[in-house]
Amino acid sequence: MIEEHDERETICDSVNSLVEGCRLPVKMHGTDDWPLAEIISVKEVHGVKCYYVHYVDFNKRLDEWVTEDCLDTRKVQYPRRDGTAPGTGAATPKKQVQSRPPSPSSVSKRESQHF
Numbered sequence: 001m002i003e004e005h006d007e008r009e010t011i012c013d014s015v016n017s018l019v020e021g022c023r024l025p026v027k028m029h030g031t032d033d034w035p036l037a038e039i040i041s042v043k044e045v046h047g048v049k050c051y052y053v054h055y056v057d058f059n060k061r062l063d064e065w066v067t068e069d070c071l072d073t074r075k076v077q078y079p080r081r082d083g084t085a086p087g088t089g090a091a092t093p094k095k096q097v098q099s100r101p102p103s104p105s106s107v108s109k110r111e112s113q114h115f
Contacts, residue, residue, distance in 0.1 A: 015049060015068040018042070021079030025072035026053050029064055034072055 018024075018039060026037040037053040040063065044050070051071065054063045 015071060015073060023056065023077040024075055026066055027070040028055060
């Protein structure tokens with residue numbers, strides 16, 4: 001099986017180059033697991049950088065603040081230049097345009113509700 005590598009995936013020299021939207025393995029609190037997570041926010045508290053991460057394919061209630069020692073910077077996926085993060089593969093369907101105008105009965109019902 002041939003493995004495809006994302007051209008945005010690189011080894012990160014420093015946590016200083018990590019920005020919101022980056023994806024990388026992060027040690028999940030209370031486990032020995034290192035699931036893929038996306039950096040949602042970055043802040044500095046008492047001189048220590050903290051990263052708010054969302055674990056991809058996990059419920060957002062598990063999102064948490066972590067320090068840089070929980071980040072595996074060997075496999076960083078940087079966000080796309082157009083500002084969009086890579087999707088999960090499940091696209092939200094767009095609202096379809098109606099092919100015909102509404103019937104007169106539905107229009108009159110709508111108008112009578114506003115009076």
